Amino acid sequence: NLSMKDKILQHFLQSKGEPISGQQLADELGISRTAIWKHLQTLQEEGYKFITIKKKGYQLVAAPDRVDAAKISSFLKTKRFGYSIHYFEEIDSTQSYAQKLARQGAEDGTVIIAEEQTGGKGRMQRIWHSAKGKGIWMTVIIRPNILPHQAPQLTLVAAVSVVMAMKSLYQNFTPEIKWPNDILINGKKCAGILTEMLAEMDRVDGLLIGIGINTNHELDDFPEDIQSIATSIAIEEKKKVDRAELVAEILKNLEHFTDEYVENGFTSIKTLWEEHSGTIGKRIKASTIRETIEGQAIGITDEGVLEILLDDGQVKKVYSADIEI
Ligand code: BT5
Incomplete structure (x- = not known):
């Protein structure tokens, strides 16, 4: 589903800084060298930097800090999820956009992601602060074969997917799930999940799994009223987060645990949820x-x-x- 420009970018992202020959790239993608050059120009305008190395080709030397489709794809290890990615610099809410796409029949595992939300939503009309470039603001459209009354369990599936992705990528903190939809680190909120459903009386058409994660905020990137209750991965891990890598890890877990849930029921998810919960026993x-x-x-x-x-x-x-x- 990637555009030609994104395909070219993906080659460079996967080459891990090695130069790529323009001719080889042109042959592989079935387009002319001039077309390659034009796409590289466009990428340069977006903030990517390439240099030319004699006899070797082009080398990617700098990439902007974005969570675009090509970046996410270069980390992707899923079967279905994340092959259709709708990326925005700015959007009101990925959740509202997802609703439109889902109604138009978007496939299972479609991702809507933005650098910034101007109208980010929490539960019950609350506000979700979504500062530009600082977090993961995304909605995943999933279409599991379940009944409407099962939908709340998918919030727990999503929470398990996020918390386990954090655990596999970061070492300096222990995230905990707070029932039903928060992920806390040292008692402060680092992520929230909002599940919405498109359904008829007896059939679920789709679920919109909205995931908001504070990744690269410093404390003063949060509005004052939530500075005492919010935190980010970067604050806790003491290191900047590669957002695309975390998105890909979450998609892998979400696909796996949703399939596990549909095939085998809630039991194993329940065990995982309880293991990572900071609520039970308190x-x-x-x-x-x-x-x-x-x-x-x-x-x-x-x-x-x-x-x-x-x-x-x-x-x-x-x-x-x-x-x-
Ligand atoms: C949630 O609601 O925690 C669900 C958040 C879901 C956000 C995602 S981002 C992508 C997708 N698109 C959307 O528009 N939404 C989803 P709730 O449990 O109601 O918590 C909301 C409360 O958390 C607010 O009232 C604030 O107190 C607090 N809050 C708001 N922004 C925050 C942030 N960035 N970090 C920590 N806490 C925040």
Whole structure:
């Protein structure tokens, strides 16, 4: 699905800094050397830098810090997910755009990703701050064969996918899932997930898995009102994040765990979720639309519902709430 320009770029990204002969590239892609040169000009205008090395060809010496299709593709290890990528410098919300694409029949694993969101959405009309170039702001359209009541479990599948991608790429911190959709590092929010559904009464047409991750923020890149509750991977890892690499790792996990869920049910996902959860076993306060419940979080059910043990010994099930630990 990549454009010719992106295909050329991908060759350079995969060559790991080695020069590539213009003739060889032209032959491989079936276009003229002049066409190659023109695409390189366009890439230069976008911020990529090439130098010419005598008798060897072109060498990529600098790339802009972007999460575009070619960059993500160069890390991709999936069967289906991430082969259709819609990239934007700026968008209101990847979630709204995904909704349009999904209605038009976008394939399973289509990705919408942007450098900046001007109207990023959290749950219940809340704002999701999406600073330019600092994070991963993406929606993945998935089309698993499930029933509408199963949809909330896919939020947990997504949380497991994100947290395990972080664990495999970074060593200096331990991310924890806070039920149902937050990922915290040292008690501060680093990522949030928003799942929306396109469905009829008895059939799911598609799910929009919105994933927001603070990757390269310094503390003052956050608006003041969330500086005490938010963090980024770069702050915790003490190193800048290659966003495209993390996106590819998340897509790999999301594909794998969604397939696992559809084939074998929720059991293995539930175990993984509980292993990475910072909620289970803790005393919490859960605010639902109707009431506030205090007690000990004892686990999630096979439906992905949170169970809270109240002080009077009663066990309450919570389907949707905000949790304070
Ligand atoms: C979420 O909502 O955590 C879901 C966030 C989903 C964002 C993604 S980005 C790609 C896709 N496109 C979208 O438009 N959205 C999705 P919720 O649990 O309601 O949390 C929202 C609350 O988190 C806000 O009220 C703030 O307190 C806080 N918050 C906002 N931006 C934040 C950030 N960048 N980092 C940490 N906390 C933030």
